[in-house]
Amino acid sequence: MTYTVDFVTVSTVGLESSPVADALAGLRANEARYFKNKYDHVFTVEPAGQAKAAVDWVHRILKEERDIVISSRPLEATAFQVEDIRMAYVFYESGLSVNVMYTVDDAKKRAVGFKLSEGMDVPEELASRFKFARQKSKLAGTIRGSYFVVKNEY
Numbered sequence: 001m002t003y004t005v006d007f008v009t010v011s012t013v014g015l016e017s018s019p020v021a022d023a024l025a026g027l028r029a030n031e032a033r034y035f036k037n038k039y040d041h042v043f044t045v046e047p048a049g050q051a052k053a054a055v056d057w058v059h060r061i062l063k064e065e066r067d068i069v070i071s072s073r074p075l076e077a078t079a080f081q082v083e084d085i086r087m088a089y090v091f092y093e094s095g096l097s098v099n100v101m102y103t104v105d106d107a108k109k110r111a112v113g114f115k116l117s118e119g120m121d122v123p124e125e126l127a128s129r130f131k132f133a134r135q136k137s138k139l140a141g142t143i144r145g146s147y148f149v150v151k152n153e154y
Contacts, residue, residue, distance in 0.1 A: 095120035
């Protein structure tokens with residue numbers, strides 16, 4: 001079942017099993033607001049089991065680019081295209097959000113981003129590899145984020 005993320009009334013629908021469900025819902029809403037404001041795109045997600053292609057694409061890029069396997073269970077995912085950018089998001093039970101920004105026409109603008117919900121620890125598989133910068137969000141509190149550039153074709 002597809003869920004349209006509301007960034008005015010934040011809901012934990014689909015994220016209830018996360019120990020940081022409220023913060024993860026805020027993080028998801030923060031992404032929804034960004035895409036609505038920047039691209040007039042309505043951000044929808046579906047259970048990870050129904051969004052297998054999106055989850056598999058993100059996991060393949062993580063594995064092939066940096067040999068990263070996320071240990072937390074994926075709860076929700078989405079994949080869409082705005083302008084010439086393919087986007088995919090996976091939201092994990094731990095509170096982690098992983099996104100892939102993959103420009104169709106420009107190989108120099110492709111990256112994987114990690115965002116940590118407020119209240120979660122840095123996942124072990126990322127802790128020694130990335131430094132996380134902090135940013136404030138009205139919807140999500142303090143978000144810690146990092147990224148890496150995608151070098152190969154997917």
